Amino acid sequence: MNTKEYLKYLLNAKDWTQEEKKWMLRYLDANDLSELEAVAAEEFNTDIHAVKNILDRKLSENILDKIHQQIQTPPAVHTRVVRWYRSKIAAAALIVLIAGTVYFFKDNLNSFFNPVEMLQVAAGTRERKKVQLPDGSAVALEPGSTLEYPATFEGKERVVKLDGEAFFEVTKNPEHPFVIHTRFIHTTVLGTSFSVRAYGAQEAQVVVVTGRVKVQTAAQGKGSGEIEVTVNQSVVYNKATGQLEKREAAEEALFYERRHNGKFIYDGVAMATVVKDMERFYNTSIVLNGNVKHCIFYGSFYTSDELEKALRFVTVTLNAKVKKDSLANRYIITGGACH
Template structure:
């Protein structure tokens, strides 16, 4: 606690994790409130830093000067009431006077955008961000960001695969250690998880955590959208609120195939959808991989490769002349992409193998047995 007495700039506070936890989640283990109210000059700087943090979580709204002024007045009245009830000290009244006299109009506008957003779109400051979640993880994480306009296929160390949609990010350890497998998602991804009952798989996506053993499902959790969605294709998943969220309900939702869950950020509530065909939003957002089947009975291997290309939006190069008379009967449902390829190669035999580089797959084969 002693080191923060040297904080003289807003940036010092913004870089302090305990300060961010206090502002976003009301986690005051480091007694920020008491320390702030000890000194009125200190309180002014703390309040500016706090408002900056809140403003950075808000969208860019077009506010008039009157709206800014009215919101600022209402905000300060609310702060004063709360603080007077808690401490009975006049620190914030002094702070309010200095604030109105000393802060530039541009700064007020940007900060109040954050206040208006938080007051009109959320009942509390409980939302978690992707950055905050990965900061909680002490493992060395690899981050993949899809800045392209096409889905990107990612293979994890356990053989699980993720089809990461554009404008999405995934963080994961290079190698899973311990008795859990944890990854972190911002945006949208379709997951196919390798089965390992002794090592459950967790996807942390903003305010929710999805737990699976081996299954396929989609999570849609963009930071700028009001809801988070989980859609199950095969297997079973369990979804709950992230325990880091203040005021969250201790609720666990179990989802089976063709079921979904919608999490509403505004009031931290769940809606379970037992039949996704009855939900227009989910039906309209289904991707190829969710619609195509992977049960094959005496099907040309070239057609199987084409189905995989359509599902994962990858390109598969294979020796067509050597495999043109090869047919397979196999089930590739509920298998990650690398496992699908292994099964095909093993079924073909004759030294068949594959190499994968991003969205490019090469099949090496001398033909089928």
């Protein structure tokens, strides 16, 4: 057998004969260790399919241990021989580890030597921003939110970082999944529309409007503890337990869809629901008093409308009145004649 095949045989053999030990020492003394590099790369190549791109460092350790264990330093040898032996073992270690590391982390190495410019967009406390990503995906940032993303997506995944709340419309690309990193959760998607809310230390939530996504906690390893959610479902991160909770979320999904489309349309909806949407969208407090609490609303308001204008649209159809309570920082709707 040739050198490469013989190396494979030795690295997989349980015990080495004295001749085999001498052969390995002669090989390590040679200037060309390319066969060992090739064998190491092939071993890693086989392993990568088995562990799905997760580096098993035990593989490289086993190869090095095999060399160390089988080749024992002869007793009563000259100090120069010991130094020679150690230097050759160190060279072999470098070859094995570099071969495996380069194979598994070639994308990371490329990113290190050719860093991609990172961009950041922040929405003020009273503004909303729309961001077009390099792959054509669209992100609608809510007030007080920050999005970080690369000027160009490279590597196997399209990764962005979010602090706050945003609505995503992801361009489909099965070869390069889209991943959103937040403090507590990571969300992976191929192509869909959904909302992510994760402000700082607050609990995190993902609500799916279309398509399907996978969510996992940031503290877990990739692929572990994943929860898959689809249309009208959500995942909430429970800080107390550190676990993800899957929930039905038809109303939540409808809210995000309306908000994203720029118009809240109601066709016979309880006023309590309308007020809840307005409180959430405008980040304010609204109180219903009197008959209006029992009314059903038919109408709409635009997301571009100021709060007072939207309130007038809602109350005028019900012949109700709205008053601002500046001290309590809230609005009070009273009266009303239900149709």
